[in-house]
Amino acid sequence: xxxxxxxxxxxxxxxxxxxxxxxxxxxxxxxxxxxxxxxxxxxxxxxxxxxxxxxxxxxxxxxxxxxxxxxxxxxxxxxxxxxxxxxxxxxxxxxxxxxxxxxxxxxxxxxxxxxxxxxxxxxxxxxxxxxxxxxxxxxxxxxxxxxxxxxxxxxxxxxxxxxxxxxxxxxxxxxxxxxxxxxxxxxxxxxxxxxxxxxxxxxxxxxxxxxxxxxxxxxxxxxxxxxxxxxxxxxxxxxxxxxxxxxxxxxxxxxxxxxxxxxxxxxxxxxxxxxxxxxxxxxxxxxxxxxxxxxxxxxxxxxxxxxxxxxxxxxxxxxxxxxxxxxxxxxxxxxxxxxxxxxxxxxxxxxxxxxxxxxxxxxxxxxxxxxxxxxxxxxxxxxxxxxxxxxxxxxxxxxxxxxxxxxxxxxxxxxxxxxxxxxxxxxxxxxxxxxxxxxxxxxxxxxxxxxxxxxxxxxxxxxxxxxxxxx
RNA sequence: GGCCCCAUCGUCUAGUGGUUAGGACGCCGGCCUCUCACGUCGGUAACCCGGGUUCAAAUCCCGGUGGGGUCGCCA
Numbered sequence: 001x002x003x004x005x006x007x008x009x010x011x012x013x014x015x016x017x018x019x020x021x022x023x024x025x026x027x028x029x030x031x032x033x034x035x036x037x038x039x040x041x042x043x044x045x046x047x048x049x050x051x052x053x054x055x056x057x058x059x060x061x062x063x064x065x066x067x068x069x070x071x072x073x074x075x076x077x078x079x080x081x082x083x084x085x086x087x088x089x090x091x092x093x094x095x096x097x098x099x100x101x102x103x104x105x106x107x108x109x110x111x112x113x114x115x116x117x118x119x120x121x122x123x124x125x126x127x128x129x130x131x132x133x134x135x136x137x138x139x140x141x142x143x144x145x146x147x148x149x150x151x152x153x154x155x156x157x158x159x160x161x162x163x164x165x166x167x168x169x170x171x172x173x174x175x176x177x178x179x180x181x182x183x184x185x186x187x188x189x190x191x192x193x194x195x196x197x198x199x200x201x202x203x204x205x206x207x208x209x210x211x212x213x214x215x216x217x218x219x220x221x222x223x224x225x226x227x228x229x230x231x232x233x234x235x236x237x238x239x240x241x242x243x244x245x246x247x248x249x250x251x252x253x254x255x256x257x258x259x260x261x262x263x264x265x266x267x268x269x270x271x272x273x274x275x276x277x278x279x280x281x282x283x284x285x286x287x288x289x290x291x292x293x294x295x296x297x298x299x300x301x302x303x304x305x306x307x308x309x310x311x312x313x314x315x316x317x318x319x320x321x322x323x324x325x326x327x328x329x330x331x332x333x334x335x336x337x338x339x340x341x342x343x344x345x346x347x348x349x350x351x352x353x354x355x356x357x358x359x360x361x362x363x364x365x366x367x368x369x370x371x372x373x374x375x376x377x378x379x380x381x382x383x384x385x386x387x388x389x390x391x392x393x394x395x396x397x398x399x400x401x402x403x404x405x406x407x408x409x410x411x412x413x414x415x416x417x418x419x420x421x422x423x424x425x426x427x428x429x430x431x432x433x434x435x436x437x438x439x440x441x442x443x444x445x446x447x448x449x450x451x452x453x454x455x456x457x458x459x460x461x462x463x464x465x466x467x468x469x470x471x
Numbered sequence: 472g473g474c475c476c477c478a479u480c481g482u483c484u485a486g487u488g489g490u491u492a493g494g495a496c497g498c499c500g501g502c503c504u505c506u507c508a509c510g511u512c513g514g515u516a517a518c519c520c521g522g523g524u525u526c527a528a529a530u531c532c533c534g535g536u537g538g539g540g541u542c543g544c545c546a
Contacts, residue, residue: 047545109543121474176544184546205546207474207542208546231539231540233539237538268484270483272483296476297476304496384506412505426504434506
């Protein structure tokens with residue numbers, strides 16, 4: 001169960017927001033490390049200096065922290081390790097496994113286009129493999145000499161055995177003309193240097209893996225285990241991308257989702273545990289394992305995240321913690337500022353957690369009970385604040401003002417007793433009261449509404465409602 | 472186009488040769504009820520197609536079809 005030697009890493013490139021696919025990869029790596037008592041390493045792959053930004057690095061930290069995925073090592077920044085990669089590249093050149101190439105990007109682009117037009121494989125033709133003299137005014141790249149015979153096989157923890165012919169692999173660039181290293185090179189050097197035992201990433205990297213395997217061999221390094229997770233697809237069945245909208249992890253935080261719901265939903269793509277669907281993070285740590293992950297791609301079901309995972313985790317979350325989150329949401333939405341210990345928070349959580357699917361919904365549902373003025377819904381007024389309701393509301397106000405306590409049981413009792421005294425059902429009292437108190441026909445139980453509002457507001461709103469009903 | 476991967480309700484999935492093909496989200500209806508929810512009961516809906524193998528195939532094999540990934544001096 002515990003293997004301290006297991007080392008996994010999450011190695012995103014900081015080129016924008018962190019989307020659900022990256023998040024899933026991070027979650028799986030983290031769960032795998034935690035389950036096996038291993039080490040979770042964070043490495044930022046910022047070798048592309050054009051596209052990498054400091055803000056995007058911050059987004060990665062924020063996203064991981066929000067999800068609760070703490071890392072044991074790092075963050076390592078590849079941009080701080082360029083000298084190391086350069087030395088490694090020269091090492092390969094010295095061994096004859098890599099060579100300098102003076103072809104320009106324009107030339108390559110031209111050949112690629114032509115190959116595609118002739119329906120040939122657009123791989124590098126290897127014309128610089130034997131060239132030794134430089135070309136005037138062109139700084140060369142360093143290319144890896146890929147074997148062009150045979151085949152490369154990998155044993156993948158998720159995908160099983162996958163084999164590809166080596167003629168598919170072309171001589172990839174290790175170092176660009178400006179001396180900076182490329183992804184396929186740094187990933188191998190770093191995974192080796194950082195003693196990564198399990199490389200777990202998205203299946204979009206599967207075809208790169210064959211190239212990387214050849215790099216490991218050229219260096220004479222031991223291979224890590226690989227696990228390629230099938231991709232998360234958008235509703236159109238294409239790889240999840242910006243086009244699909246609402247795919248940034250932090251967007252879910254802002255939309256009122258709980259991180260554990262997110263982790264739960266992401267983990268359940270391709271993985272299951274009998275008929276159980278809702279898991280606490282600790283349960284996932286105990287139950288989740290890589291070999292149990294299926295390999296068919298999955299479409300992320302945004303509706304189920306909301307209706308099932310988030311709704312369920314909202315019901316299970318600690319009320320105190322939820323109170324804090326709700327307070328923050330109320331403030332952010334400009335609805336109200338409630339102090340941490342405000343007793344209304346507890347009442348709102350009790351009254352709303354089972355009727356809300358997100359924190360934002362909860363905050364919006366709290367609004368009528370927290371703001372100064374009642375916003376009357378015309379249909380609700382028309383239906384429930386009829387002439388005969390005026391009397392009921394005044395009678396209720398009378399009972400409320402006579403109350404010595406102002407807690408939920410006392411308030412519920414006041415409403416029940418009024419209904420009984422009048423020989424009518426609860427609905428005849430509670431519905432007009434609900435509209436008078438909140439302006440709408442839908443709210444948490446009436447005792448909760450009154451407890452949150454407080455005596456003064458209740459009496460004031462009951463009177464306003466009565467006047468409105470009387471016409 | 473080459474190479475690689477995938478294929479059970481609309482979606483996430485259970486299933487590992489013999490099941491009335493199960494669960495969940497959604498949708499529809501009943502019950503509960505101060506509204507809305509929650510809960511609960513019931514319904515709707517799937518094994519991509521074609522060949523094999525076998526007494527028996529959603530399960531194994533082959534082919535097809537469909538979908539996806541990848542083919543950068545991006546990661």
